[in-house]
Amino acid sequence: MTPIPHETTHASRTAGISALLKTAFINALIALVLFSLMVGIRTEAGSDGQLTYWTRFGDLASLVAAVFGGSILIELLRQWIGSTGTEKLVPPAVKSGMSFVGRYLAPALLIFTLLVPVIFYNQRYILDLAILVLTYVMLGWGLNVVVGLAGLLDLGYVAFYAVGAYSYALLATNFGWSFWVCLPLAGILAAFWGVLLGFPVLRLRGDYLAIVTLAFGEIIRLVIINWQELTGGPNGVSSIPRPSFFGIPLDNSDSGLAARLGIEYSPTHRIVFLFYLILALALLTNWVTIRLRRLPIGRAWEALREDEVACRALGINTTTTKLTAFATGAMFGGFAGAFFATRQGFISPESFTFQESALVLAIVVLGGMGSQLGVALAALAMIGGFELFRSLETYRMLVFGMAMVLIMIWRPRGLIGHRAPTVYLTKAQAISSDLVKEGHG
């Protein structure tokens, strides 16, 4: 590399700064027009139904200023990081360190998760949050079968979650069936609905498939809202029975688990039990997925994700491949739904909106589509992030949407985008993303 004369750098730098300011100014101007009416003027319906308005020019000014400053900052960062095409050299020590972390991260996380109820026994809030995170980890792993392995974009995954939840809630409240009888039933019913959805969408690909699954999810939700005799409509189903320890109730009665073991009763027992229950369910999902990936059907899913036409040419039955993917994913969604119902004790259609589907999908995408560890970490990050924004309830979804756009721009293949083939001859080589055309299924 030859040294560059001093004057040239100086000249290009001043030109860079003026261009920088110009871009920032244009961006700020665009922001001013965009926000002028929507933010600068606030309308509200008065008590007499008449619309009133007031101005918020301060907010408008600060937003425009933020855009101005932000675009300068982004431009500077871009120059500092350099063009995206440059290859970064990673020192071998860091590389081996990374692979060390990669190898031991999953077992370490698992051991930590197992110990969570012991460490945080007295912190109910953390236990509840951990249960919530694990529920989403399970949902993410379930959806990962459909989206990550089979490459079928499913925007209506929450429908199966709802089917599972309502199956358990209705069977338990109407017939008094126990959780352990209903759990498999909820999974089977959800899988059945998965196949039902799978049939019509077999011929669809990519975006069409996404929209149809979205419509399916909405249909399920609308039917739940409107079929009041069965589901209670918008009021939902309440007083859903709590789970028992294989028939032994976890309460303060004489026949309860605490009394039988001869220990003092505490409401935390139930929380800890729920924690291990969802952990077991999530690990079951993970284990089944990992095992299925090594079976012909799992290989077929991955082949389908990479290239459907090639799949057909090689004689893979795409019908059964897609249907099994939908059914398997839906079944885990159903399990998670049944758990959700028994944990909450109350369910209503409010819990099964499109936002929920999008959240689970975002977890799978952020996790790198297909990476089990990535999905778990993404669920932790997403739900944890949601908790951080809990006080800013109205801004939560706004930030979530922005995060989704930014992740897609920054790392379309998720945090762990590395994909090693599951079958190889002599050496596992990472597949370049140029070679796969994912998402056409």
Add this chain to the structure above:
Amino acid sequence: MDYFAQQLINGLVLGSIYGLIAIGYTMVYGIVGMINFAHGDVFMIGGFVALITFVLLISTGLTAIPVILLVVLLVSMAITALYGWTIERIAYRPLRHSFRLAPMLSAIGMSFVLTNYSQVAQGARVKPIPPFITGGYTLHESQDGFVIQLSNIQIMVVVTTIVLLAIFTWLVSRTRLGRDMRACEQDQTMAALLGVNVDRTISMTFVIGAALAAVAGLMYLLYYGLVDFFMGFVAGIKAFTAAVLGGIGSLPGAMLGGLAIGLIETFWSAYFSVEYKDVAAFSILIVVLIFMPTGLLGRPEVEKV
């Protein structure tokens, strides 16, 4: 029969609104090959901008309704078009050569951003406006007292739609921009080699789609007399259904599909149940995609290997 005729009128008016939104979907799909999931929310933004402009104009003491309507129309089209441009620039252009699911997911994120942005900026409550355009014609009165009404606002919606469609058809078939758009739709690389500015053409597609959605938002506001931050989601899916029904990529198809969806929804509400009207619309989407994925006027998609 009278009841049927009245529902027919209502359905056509609703269908015009859906058709205007559907054109945005179909145009973008035709050129970029992605579903602009945020388009329904662009329609919602258009409605909000129109509402705010209305409130501002009325507070200045302006009373001439045609002037107010014209100003509102122009302002909401301009600002919403800028929204469309910005969305494309931020969320879709960086992903144009990414893998296929990426733009879709980015669009979903953008849809959340827009929905919650207007909730944060304008509050969650429904915003009503007083009726501006009143009056109408009684077309027919039967013996049992049922009256077929054709209100002025209904006439206005349909006339505006027809005028816009005429302008739009001229734009696509006769102007330089329209030719560029059709060229990009067929082959972007070849179009670029022949001197078409592909980026600019795609941007313009989003701008035009957003402007039409803004008109739809204004019509919705005038017809129903209210807007809320969540109206874009369902309207967007229905308009997308219309675009698919008409054959995605086909402009007359989008309008035809819009009318069909409007009629089906209205008749379903009138003769079966209001509660399940959205279920009906979504079921049509599924049924259409299973039995005629190319829609009414679409071309079959050929996959090249």
